[in-house]
Amino acid sequence: xxxxxxxxARAKAAVMAYKxxxxxxxxxxxxxxxxxxxxxxxxEGYSAGISEVGKLFDAKKIFLPHMMAAANALTAGMDILVxxxxxxxxxxxxxxxxxxxxxxxxxxHSIGKDIVAIMLKVAGFNVYNIGRDVPLGQIVQAxxxxxxxxxxxxxxMTSTMVGQKTLExxxxxxxxxxxxxTNVGGAPVxxxxxxxxxxxxxxxxxxxxxxxxxxxxxxx
Numbered sequence: 001x002x003x004x005x006x007x008x009a010r011a012k013a014a015v016m017a018y019k020x021x022x023x024x025x026x027x028x029x030x031x032x033x034x035x036x037x038x039x040x041x042x043x044e045g046y047s048a049g050i051s052e053v054g055k056l057f058d059a060k061k062i063f064l065p066h067m068m069a070a071a072n073a074l075t076a077g078m079d080i081l082v083x084x085x086x087x088x089x090x091x092x093x094x095x096x097x098x099x100x101x102x103x104x105x106x107x108x109h110s111i112g113k114d115i116v117a118i119m120l121k122v123a124g125f126n127v128y129n130i131g132r133d134v135p136l137g138q139i140v141q142a143x144x145x146x147x148x149x150x151x152x153x154x155x156x157m158t159s160t161m162v163g164q165k166t167l168e169x170x171x172x173x174x175x176x177x178x179x180x181x182t183n184v185g186g187a188p189v190x191x192x193x194x195x196x197x198x199x200x201x202x203x204x205x206x207x208x209x210x211x212x213x214x215x216x217x218x219x220x
Contacts, residue, residue, distance in 0.1 A: 002029065004037045011045025011077055016052055018069035020076045027080035038081050039122055046081075047115055047206055050074045054111070058187075071111050078118055085122060096124040096217045097149030100142045103132035104163040109156040112186070112206075116152065119206040123214055125150075136167050143171070143180050149217060150201075152183040152209070161188060165197040172198075181216060185209070 007030045014022035023046070030036040053070040056062045101117045103109055110132045117129040128146050130138070143151050151171070155161045164184050171177050181200035184193065194202035201216065203209035 001035070002033065004035070004040050007033075007036055007041045008045035008048070011041055012049035012052070014077065015046055015049030015070050015073045018066065018073055020073045023073040023077035024080065027077040031080060031084040038085055042078065042081055042119070042122060043207065046074050046077050047119065050111065050115060051205075067111065071114075074115075082118060082121065096214070097126065098128065098146045099125045099150045099152065099213070100128045100130060100139065100146055100148045101152040102130045102134040102139060102142075102154070104139075104153045104155045104160050104167070105133060105135050106163060107155055107157060107160040107186075108133050109154065109186075112156070113152070113154040115206045116154070116185070116203070116209045119210050120213055123210045125213065125217075136163060136170055139167060140170050140174055140176065143176055144174070148180050150181045150183055150213065152185065152203075155184070155186040155189055158188045161186070161193065164189070164193075164199065168198045183209070183213070 007026055010026045011023065014026060026045070030038060030041055050070055053062065053067060057067045099120055101113055101120070103113055114129065117127045121127045128142060130142050139151065139153065142148070153164055153167060155164055168182060171180065171182060183201040183203055184197070184199045185203045189202065191202045201212050203212055
């Protein structure tokens with residue numbers, strides 16, 4: 001009988017090898033196994049795999065087509081697991097609040113914030129992933145429309161980071177800062193930058209986002 005650790009190892013390997021069928025097969029087996037910890041498989045399997053692929057990409061050992069292929073494998077497995085977790089009513093949708101997440105205007109990167117969105121959903125938030133290269137005004141409007149308790153923006157380039165500062169100013173102007181916490185992340189983003197622009201939270205990874213968001217809203 002396979003263990004959760006076995007599923008994690010296979011899921012991670014499937015993502016790192018860009019194998020969509022293998023990624024789906026692991027997830028399909030796991031949802032039929034009453035002893036499998038689906039959340040752990042997401043965190044230590046699929047997410048860990050894409051994290052390793054991301055490191056290779058950053059080191060220029062692989063290129064964008066490889067990154068996209070890995071993301072396809074990730075999505076194939078995650079779709080099955082998240083759907084099953086929702087079906088069971090487990091740790092998804094536990095009422096921690098609505099979160100708007102996107103890549104900041106001018107930034108076309110998507111994979112990192114997509115993983116964060118999935119992990120926050122599993123943690124119990126209702127996540128509205130509104131895409132990449134999202135105009136600042138559209139982000140503000142989405143926060144209003146969804147009555148968001150938090151807004152997370154990702155910036156993968158120093159040239160787009162400035163949009164996070166402008167967004168903070170817009171959120172203040174619109175009177176949203178008292179209702180909606182702002183979170184910033186992305187490779188060049190730091191705690192110092194978050195402090196400088198007035199962001200409420202800085203997260204450096206999907207797991208970090210889950211820990212900080214859960215801590216911020218569990219008792220809200």
